[in-house]
Amino acid sequence: MKFEKDLLGIKNxxxxxxxxxxxxxxxxxxxxxxxxxxxxxxAGKSVMTLFYENSTRTRTSFExxxxxxxxxxxxxxxxxxxxxxxxxxIDTTRTINVMGTDCFVIRHENAGAPHLVAQNVDATVxxxxxxxxxxxxxxxxxFFTMYEKMGTVEGKKVAIIGDIYxxxxxxxxxxxxxxxxxxxxxxxxRTLLPSDLESLGVKMYTDVDKAIKDADVVxxxxxxxxxxxxxxxxxxxxxxxxxGVNEERMKLAxxxxxxxxxxxxNRGLELQSALYAPDKSAIDEQVTNxxxxxxxxxxxxxxxx
Numbered sequence: 001m002k003f004e005k006d007l008l009g010i011k012n013x014x015x016x017x018x019x020x021x022x023x024x025x026x027x028x029x030x031x032x033x034x035x036x037x038x039x040x041x042x043a044g045k046s047v048m049t050l051f052y053e054n055s056t057r058t059r060t061s062f063e064x065x066x067x068x069x070x071x072x073x074x075x076x077x078x079x080x081x082x083x084x085x086x087x088x089x090i091d092t093t094r095t096i097n098v099m100g101t102d103c104f105v106i107r108h109e110n111a112g113a114p115h116l117v118a119q120n121v122d123a124t125v126x127x128x129x130x131x132x133x134x135x136x137x138x139x140x141x142x143f144f145t146m147y148e149k150m151g152t153v154e155g156k157k158v159a160i161i162g163d164i165y166x167x168x169x170x171x172x173x174x175x176x177x178x179x180x181x182x183x184x185x186x187x188x189x190r191t192l193l194p195s196d197l198e199s200l201g202v203k204m205y206t207d208v209d210k211a212i213k214d215a216d217v218v219x220x221x222x223x224x225x226x227x228x229x230x231x232x233x234x235x236x237x238x239x240x241x242x243x244g245v246n247e248e249r250m251k252l253a254x255x256x257x258x259x260x261x262x263x264x265x266n267r268g269l270e271l272q273s274a275l276y277a278p279d280k281s282a283i284d285e286q287v288t289n290x291x292x293x294x295x296x297x298x299x300x301x302x303x304x305x
Contacts, residue, residue: 006125009134010175029292042071045102065294097121139172141293154181159215187211220245220270246272
């Protein structure tokens with residue numbers, strides 16, 4: 001299976017490439033639960049995480065993934081780097097690139113930043129989230145979780161609820177799910193529903209109940225208040241009442257429907273706190289699967305398939 005140098009988005013992958021990564025992640029997950037979490041797939045390679053936005057799950061899982069595969073994993077603390085002296089993104093990454101770096105894992109508040117870096121360094125570049133554009137590894141771990149739970153996503157209805165407009169996860173999930181044969185529906189306040197995804201065949205609702213009806217997967221999204229410079233809804237109380245996912249609404253979904261969330265969760269706002277529990281949702285499994293999928297991604301792209 002042939003892959004490009006970089007993973008910049010799900011848009012750049014076809015269904016066969018997605019399946020290849022998910023299949024590889026199955027083997028990687030066995031390493032996570034083994035007594036010796038050490039493989040040699042990336043022995044002698046160096047992986048640098050470069051996060052211009054805060055992160056717990058993504059950054060930590062990439063660092064663990066690199067270490068589990070035997071790589072040298074480093075993190076550049078942006079807050080104490082020359083970025084604070086005015087150094088540009090290109091100059092920063094070029095500097096680290098010539099130190100012998102094999103892979104950059106980049107999160108940036110501006111859409112397209114990892115694409116720019118990829119054009120200016122020899123190392124592999126993995127997009128760990130760029131602005132409101134894409135978050136490809138989150139989408140891959142979501143697909144992996146769905147396959148584990150349901151066996152397939154083809155023909156399944158996936159309802160994505162909430163702050164779609166600001167969500168790079170919603171975009172990456174949509175691109176991939178449609179390639180894999182799923183039906184994607186979205187719901188939220190009209191002010192938080194983008195127009196660009198409807199052209200792909202996504203059904204948009206302002207009535208959450210209609211979106212959740214007969215869904216196989218229900219995925220509320222975090223309200224990204226840090227990106228909301230304007231008032232997109234009246235209050236948290238009203239948002240929770242009309243758009244929050246709760247036990248009563250989940251009765252509309254198919255029996256045994258999966259609750260997922262990319263995290264972190266605003267408990268009681270987009271998701272009823274009781275539904276966060278491991279016996280009610282797959283959220284903790286998504287986190288575990290995130291390490292396995294990122295191990296598969298690093299192995300695939302750094303070693304070129």
